[in-house]
Amino acid sequence: MSQRKVKAAVIGVGLIGEQHAEAYHEYPRSELVYVMDLDSKRAWAVGERFGCRYTTDIEEVAASEVDVVSVATPDFAHFQPTMRMIEAGKHVVVEKPLATSVREARQMAEAARRRGVKMTVNLGLRWSPGFLTVRDSIRSGEIGEPIMAHVRLADTIWVPRKMLSWAGKSGPQWFLFAHTMDLLRWFLGQEAQEVYAVGTKRVLAAEGINAYDAIQALVRFERTFVTFETAWILPEAWPDIVESEMTIYGSRGRLHFDAKRQGFELSSDEFGKHMFARPALWKRFKLPSTWWGALRSMVDCVLDGGEPAIPAEDGLAVTAMIEAVERSIQEDRPISPRSLIEGSASS
Numbered sequence: 001m002s003q004r005k006v007k008a009a010v011i012g013v014g015l016i017g018e019q020h021a022e023a024y025h026e027y028p029r030s031e032l033v034y035v036m037d038l039d040s041k042r043a044w045a046v047g048e049r050f051g052c053r054y055t056t057d058i059e060e061v062a063a064s065e066v067d068v069v070s071v072a073t074p075d076f077a078h079f080q081p082t083m084r085m086i087e088a089g090k091h092v093v094v095e096k097p098l099a100t101s102v103r104e105a106r107q108m109a110e111a112a113r114r115r116g117v118k119m120t121v122n123l124g125l126r127w128s129p130g131f132l133t134v135r136d137s138i139r140s141g142e143i144g145e146p147i148m149a150h151v152r153l154a155d156t157i158w159v160p161r162k163m164l165s166w167a168g169k170s171g172p173q174w175f176l177f178a179h180t181m182d183l184l185r186w187f188l189g190q191e192a193q194e195v196y197a198v199g200t201k202r203v204l205a206a207e208g209i210n211a212y213d214a215i216q217a218l219v220r221f222e223r224t225f226v227t228f229e230t231a232w233i234l235p236e237a238w239p240d241i242v243e244s245e246m247t248i249y250g251s252r253g254r255l256h257f258d259a260k261r262q263g264f265e266l267s268s269d270e271f272g273k274h275m276f277a278r279p280a281l282w283k284r285f286k287l288p289s290t291w292w293g294a295l296r297s298m299v300d301c302v303l304d305g306g307e308p309a310i311p312a313e314d315g316l317a318v319t320a321m322i323e324a325v326e327r328s329i330q331e332d333r334p335i336s337p338r339s340l341i342e343g344s345a346s347s
Helices: 017-026 040-050 058-062 079-087 102-115 129-139 158-163 172-188 289-304 312-331 337-344
Strands: 006-011 030-036 053-055 068-071 091-095 119-122 146-156 192-200 214-221 225-234 242-250 253-258 266-268 273-275
Touching (some): 017 040, 017 068, 058 079, 068 289, 079 091, 119 312, 129 253, 146 172, 172 225, 192 312
Parallel strands (some): 030 053, 091 119
Antiparallel strands (some): 242 253
């Protein structure tokens, strides 16, 4: 095993990007050497926290000695910094979703392949012990052949109102379906064939946020059909920022997993709330250490060889599923994700 440390940088050190920086800083096989953000105060603060260089100029990162760069800019702003890092010969970890259009996601994947660099997408739920248990149960045949599933992942309205300043340029489909659609595709080992979705923009639009309130999507995989639900209008009274559960029906069993009610409950007069999570979570959205498996996988690949645990093609497939959701809502008809990928080749 190599004793060399991978030199890492992070572009975009907001709420999630700072945690990318922390992950590289804490992993014994990597060294955080650069952070970059357009907000000079933010770049300085994170650089000072981790004792690394900081800048507002992406070209400094491109010209530096770093091996791996995390692109943790907002959902809609992954394309340009990723393409610049690929051009500079850097291996890239892109925060989910890979991109918010199939055209951009495909260009990113193809550029990385041509340049001979590794690229992955940070879909942190793949390293969650609970979801690993679900995957192992399905793949070991404990419920027989998966026939039907229902998956819900939603956020309280606090997320688009206060947590994300750019909520109107994304939506729960990009912010949340990126996780659940990736998980089911991974669990099932099947590709999405067709998507039909409905959605509404009323509550958030009335507050000046151009994002879907809620979406329901029926996805037909090769042998299984799945209903995906997402929303950004859970009341702030909900005892966590997130609602997350799934049920999978098989030919010989049923599997249900509630990701939020796993034992911790706190009723606090101090905070005036009943909670499934520590109250500090509302002040700082801190993700668990398991979340950063994609980053550690990339570092290991650079040192030891091989490919990242989540290939760029997985990110492209999920982007196609979500774009199919958007088009289905707009056109009121089923959409094939594969047709979007194939069509992007000529665009």
